[in-house]
Amino acid sequence: MLPDAHPVPKPMRAMDLFTFNQQFFDFLESCPTPFHTTSFIAKNLQEAGFTELTESEDWQISSGSGYYCCRDNGSIIAFKSGLESNMDSPWRMIGSHCDSPALQIKPNAIKKTSHAVDQLCVEVYGGPLLGTWFDRDLGIAGRVTLLDDTGQLLVHTIDFKRPMAIIPSLAIHLDKTANKDHTIEKQKHLYPLLCQSHDNNLPIKELLFRQLEDQYTSLATKKILGYDLFCYDTQKPALIGPNSDFIAAGRLDNLVSCYVGLKALLEDYLVDNCLLLCSNHEEIGSSSVAGAQGNFLQTVLARLLPDVPLKNRVMNKSLFISMDNSHAVHPNFAERHDTQPLPLLNHGPVIKYNSNQRYATTSRSAAPYQILCDETGVPHQSFVMNNDMRCGSTIGPIAATSLGVQTVDIGVPSLAMHSIRETTGSSDPHMLYQTICHYFTRSQLPQAGN
Ligand code: CO
Numbered sequence: 001m002l003p004d005a006h007p008v009p010k011p012m013r014a015m016d017l018f019t020f021n022q023q024f025f026d027f028l029e030s031c032p033t034p035f036h037t038t039s040f041i042a043k044n045l046q047e048a049g050f051t052e053l054t055e056s057e058d059w060q061i062s063s064g065s066g067y068y069c070c071r072d073n074g075s076i077i078a079f080k081s082g083l084e085s086n087m088d089s090p091w092r093m094i095g096s097h098c099d100s101p102a103l104q105i106k107p108n109a110i111k112k113t114s115h116a117v118d119q120l121c122v123e124v125y126g127g128p129l130l131g132t133w134f135d136r137d138l139g140i141a142g143r144v145t146l147l148d149d150t151g152q153l154l155v156h157t158i159d160f161k162r163p164m165a166i167i168p169s170l171a172i173h174l175d176k177t178a179n180k181d182h183t184i185e186k187q188k189h190l191y192p193l194l195c196q197s198h199d200n201n202l203p204i205k206e207l208l209f210r211q212l213e214d215q216y217t218s219l220a221t222k223k224i225l226g227y228d229l230f231c232y233d234t235q236k237p238a239l240i241g242p243n244s245d246f247i248a249a250g251r252l253d254n255l256v257s258c259y260v261g262l263k264a265l266l267e268d269y270l271v272d273n274c275l276l277l278c279s280n281h282e283e284i285g286s287s288s289v290a291g292a293q294g295n296f297l298q299t300v301l302a303r304l305l306p307d308v309p310l311k312n313r314v315m316n317k318s319l320f321i322s323m324d325n326s327h328a329v330h331p332n333f334a335e336r337h338d339t340q341p342l343p344l345l346n347h348g349p350v351i352k353y354n355s356n357q358r359y360a361t362t363s364r365s366a367a368p369y370q371i372l373c374d375e376t377g378v379p380h381q382s383f384v385m386n387n388d389m390r391c392g393s394t395i396g397p398i399a400a401t402s403l404g405v406q407t408v409d410i411g412v413p414s415l416a417m418h419s420i421r422e423t424t425g426s427s428d429p430h431m432l433y434q435t436i437c438h439y440f441t442r443s444q445l446p447q448a449g450n
Contacts, residue, residue: 126283322396
């Protein structure tokens with residue numbers, strides 16, 4: 001493979017590590033749910049000159065312009081064609097997911113107790129480390145479906161932006177084996193405390209009504225029809241350690257990748273057609289109207305490449321980089337990992353391999369990413385699951401299967417995956433950003449021939 005003939009222009013990757021992390025923290029705080037992430041990304045793209053497309057309308061696409069399209073408020077596809085690209089040009093795609101394991105509020109949200117408190121009724125969304133949800137200042141956020149006073153059906157994001165509930169632990173005095181054997185019964189132990197009980201019920205819709213009034217001053221809500229609400233940790237993201245070596249925050253899996261994708265797509269000097277997918281419902285298997293098992297990406301690409309033989313040719317020479325956080329070695333539990341050189345924090349993004357294709361990486365699909373790293377001076381590491389443990393998966397194999405596109409699974413090394421507060425290195429997200437910027441702006445996509 002030849003080195004890049006046209007080095008990346010100077011303004012590229014101008015954002016330094018400090019600014020990058022600061023803006024990343026703002027992004028994390030603005031995005032407590034996939035609905036917020038999707039609308040945050042859409043707003044930023046719109047401000048950068050991207051045009052919104054809706055799936056119910058016909059599309060007129062001009063080359064050199066940027067576009068985005070949302071589905072079900074929780075997934076977004078954004079793309080921009082390079083100035084010199086044409087219908088035949090390869091697509092440089094990246095995909096990530098914007099949902100995280102959480103506690104989702106049930107339709108019948110309030111449970112009255114005989115102990116002077118009202119509690120929230122929640123379901124477990126995905127696979128959270130449940131123990132980490134105790135003793136946290138939980139906010140409530142999501143989307144609300146409503147009728148306004150003109151009879152229009154509307155969907156709005158909502159975020160109380162302050163602690164609204166808490167799940168207190170049982171005191172150690174009442175649970176002598178708590179530090180040894182602590183089973184959490186999902187149906188019994190996970191009711192967050194909401195408020196002191198009063199004679200009058202406090203219906204959840206009344207709370208939502210008031211919050212909507214605060215957030216949307218010109219909105220006249222007539223009736224709230226339903227909601228998709230989640231609890232989240234209100235603790236702010238933080239740099240940790242005397243040298244600020246680590247980042248601790250909620251939803252790092254996988255908002256790191258969504259943020260990197262957004263920032264890279266906003267760079268100038270894109271060459272080929274570049275595409276970002278942020279997908280909802282990955283944590284629950286991706287089967288939904290907006291999930292990666294659905295037809296969102298396929299239908300968008302079918303509109304852009306309506307000629308099927310042409311689409312097949314283009315996909316054959318395109319690349320999909322599936323970005324999702326990876327496990328760094330946990331120094332207290334190193335024996336849980338494979339014995340090979342283990343992914344370390346702040347040592348660069350990880351290429352994830354699995355012989356059963358739970359990750360889509362092969363030696364062939366990993367090669368372009370390795371080249372991108374080498375050319376940007378960013379180190380890369382590899383991850384293979386311990387043979388005695390079940391390997392997770394990503395949207396990578398789904399993209400590879402449905403599009404017939406070469407796909408590589410990569411991600412930022414992290415600790416405490418699926419905790420309410422996860423940890424990653426403070427340099428790794430920026431390193432990933434650098435390689436993805438280079439991916440989008442390199443004069444040619446490094447790709448092996450057939
Ligand atoms: Co993930």
